[in-house]
Amino acid sequence: MCTKIQNTKQLTKMGFRKLINSKKLLSFFAAFMLLGTNLLMAQTEAGGAAAGQAEAPKVDWTGVAYYVLIFFLICLGVAIVGKILKVYDLTLKMQGKKGLNWNTVMATICIVFLVAGLYGAYWSFTEQGSMTLPEAASEHGVKIDEMFTVTTILTMIVFFITQILLFTFLFRYRHSDKRRAHFLPHNNTIEKVWTIIPAIVLTILVVFGFFTWQKIMNSENLKEDINIDVTGHQFAWELRYPGKDGVLGPKDYTLVTGTNNLGVNFKKKASFDDLRVDTMYIPVNKSIRLNILAQDVIHSVYMPYFRVQLNAVPGLPTFFKFVPTITTAQMRSKLDDPKFEYTLYCNKICGGSHYNMQKVVRVVTEAEYQTWLSRQKPYLNDALRKELHFASANEQSNGSTNRLALNN
Numbered sequence: 001m002c003t004k005i006q007n008t009k010q011l012t013k014m015g016f017r018k019l020i021n022s023k024k025l026l027s028f029f030a031a032f033m034l035l036g037t038n039l040l041m042a043q044t045e046a047g048g049a050a051a052g053q054a055e056a057p058k059v060d061w062t063g064v065a066y067y068v069l070i071f072f073l074i075c076l077g078v079a080i081v082g083k084i085l086k087v088y089d090l091t092l093k094m095q096g097k098k099g100l101n102w103n104t105v106m107a108t109i110c111i112v113f114l115v116a117g118l119y120g121a122y123w124s125f126t127e128q129g130s131m132t133l134p135e136a137a138s139e140h141g142v143k144i145d146e147m148f149t150v151t152t153i154l155t156m157i158v159f160f161i162t163q164i165l166l167f168t169f170l171f172r173y174r175h176s177d178k179r180r181a182h183f184l185p186h187n188n189t190i191e192k193v194w195t196i197i198p199a200i201v202l203t204i205l206v207v208f209g210f211f212t213w214q215k216i217m218n219s220e221n222l223k224e225d226i227n228i229d230v231t232g233h234q235f236a237w238e239l240r241y242p243g244k245d246g247v248l249g250p251k252d253y254t255l256v257t258g259t260n261n262l263g264v265n266f267k268k269k270a271s272f273d274d275l276r277v278d279t280m281y282i283p284v285n286k287s288i289r290l291n292i293l294a295q296d297v298i299h300s301v302y303m304p305y306f307r308v309q310l311n312a313v314p315g316l317p318t319f320f321k322f323v324p325t326i327t328t329a330q331m332r333s334k335l336d337d338p339k340f341e342y343t344l345y346c347n348k349i350c351g352g353s354h355y356n357m358q359k360v361v362r363v364v365t366e367a368e369y370q371t372w373l374s375r376q377k378p379y380l381n382d383a384l385r386k387e388l389h390f391a392s393a394n395e396q397s398n399g400s401t402n403r404l405a406l407n408n
């Protein structure tokens, strides 16, 4: 008996030695790296503070290394606990006692996983939930948000029920020598329940989505729509507004030149008063029709606050109609951010300078919109007049005064 205990002690010692020897170097390395990363992060923070607030925040890749290392440390910790349990189990067996009940260990781990996972879901909602967009600033955006909320609530109910059932069943019905499993080869009722319920829920969601999409996209073209051409190319958005006639001149890709970079056809009258603008001004509560085009690769018109997104595809003109409901000034006071701007982004990684594809969008009152519109420059600028061999704006105005003078 005495030798048996000694043997056990020796074995335990050997086990621990092995464990320490194999993990020692790795643990030291991990601790060293963690300390090093912390120092790096401290330096970045100090550097950022010294540089002042004017500089844009930089992506801190040392933070990623920090979390990767923490993950490896946790894995190492779990492995060490596992090894210790294994050694403890062996010790018990060598002492002639009953070893560890691994089924109970695994079942407990399942419950721990469930609790940690549920807390993770709660953390995700409370921490990252605030990162979602504020209220929709367009008519259809409210409907999209409703759809999103209903889908999230339904999927969350299913998520919580299934996860809690899965892990508690794993715990409750873990293997036990006192219990025999019931053999259930087939049950029609269960099959029907788990086929019909998801089918009904999914059908409701799909039909709901289908009708919402129909309402958004099947809008008629109205005379009072404000047509705006949004053309994407690497790496900028070009905006063209119709002039007083309210009609955009036609375009033809064969007419594209350095000066006429959108290929506007100036054989048509409607093209003459078109305007080229830099910031997209749109009047509140008016129907806006964006005519979306791309000249090289696929881009994507993305205006998150209006819940607008549509691809800009070369050779395939598309459009999106929406009604903005909150002015920039109103949104600024709502968000308590005097610098807030709505933005038009490109939502396709379309090349190296993709990030450049941004335009400020301002939602204003009708009066402000008209004032702004009257100040915009025509697409047909002097350089383009020269290229097309048109009389320049100055010559034309001089000509008309001369004619007036002659008539008098």
Ligand SMILES: [Cu+2]
Pocket (backbone or CB within 6 Å): 232, 298, 299, 300, 346, 347, 348, 349, 350, 354, 357
């Ligand atoms: Cu793009």
